[in-house]
Amino acid sequence: TQLLEQSPQFLSIQEGENLTVYCNSSSVFSSLQWYRQEPGEGPVLLVTVVTGGEVKKLKRLTFQFGDARKDSSLHITAAQPGDTGLYLCAGALRSNDYKLSFGAGTTVTVRA
Amino acid sequence: GAGVSQTPSNKVTEKGKYVELRCDPISGHTALYWYRQSLGQGPEFLIYFQGTGAADDSGLPNDRFFAVRPEGSVSTLKIQRTERGDSAVYLCASSFGLGADTQYFGPGTRLTVL
Numbered sequence A: 001t002q003l004l005e006q007s008p009q010f011l012s013i014q015e016g017e018n019l020t021v022y023c024n025s026s027s028v029f030s031s032l033q034w035y036r037q038e039p040g041e042g043p044v045l046l047v048t049v050v051t052g053g054e055v056k057k058l059k060r061l062t063f064q065f066g067d068a069r070k071d072s073s074l075h076i077t078a079a080q081p082g083d084t085g086l087y088l089c090a091g092a093l094r095s096n097d098y099k100l101s102f103g104a105g106t107t108v109t110v111r112a
Numbered sequence B: 001g002a003g004v005s006q007t008p009s010n011k012v013t014e015k016g017k018y019v020e021l022r023c024d025p026i027s028g029h030t031a032l033y034w035y036r037q038s039l040g041q042g043p044e045f046l047i048y049f050q051g052t053g054a055a056d057d058s059g060l061p062n063d064r065f066f067a068v069r070p071e072g073s074v075s076t077l078k079i080q081r082t083e084r085g086d087s088a089v090y091l092c093a094s095s096f097g098l099g100a101d102t103q104y105f106g107p108g109t110r111l112t113v114l
Helices: none
Strands: A005-007 A010-014 A019-024 A031-037 A044-049 A055-058 A061-065 A071-076 A085-092 A106-111 B005-007 B010-013 B019-024 B031-037 B044-050 B053-056 B065-068 B075-079 B088-095 B109-113
Touching (some): A005 A085, A019 A106, B044 B075
Antiparallel strands (some): A019 A071, A061 A071
């Protein structure tokens, strides 16, 4: 049983469209991270959010941490084929926690 | 190398055999982690090293799994009497220090047990 539930499991959109991926839990997390993983490679960290209600932007990607620190979302504006990949959220239950709990991921495909 | 490297990239073995998977962390990183990623799932924590010692091995599924890091750098994950259910991608990550430091992942070793 995974602590973090991601939805949707798969997402296929046309280039230029927007998309949102969700990460939910019944547990409170000290911090939450988003990773992108491409086939044959390990996950690469995109962002870490630590404060409830926090919003971080990374170019066309916007990350939000829920007020109660139980959920997070990733929004991509004007998606491009290069955004294709597996998006994983991962959380740390305590501030000094090295043990990350990952969601199952959302596979995003952006068609040209 | 600049990143975490793992060898072999692919390993095919038969049920009941012994396998070793190697991880070379980023130079200077004291913390090393092993995760297992099954098809369609996110990575699952296995074990964490701080220096030479296993600080937390609570994620190892059973006593067939063992990992070492004798000199505080390279680590080897060892699996005895492999089973078909052990088939997965085994990921290694390293970080500069303790706690919530960014973990940098290697490309993984894809283990297939026939």
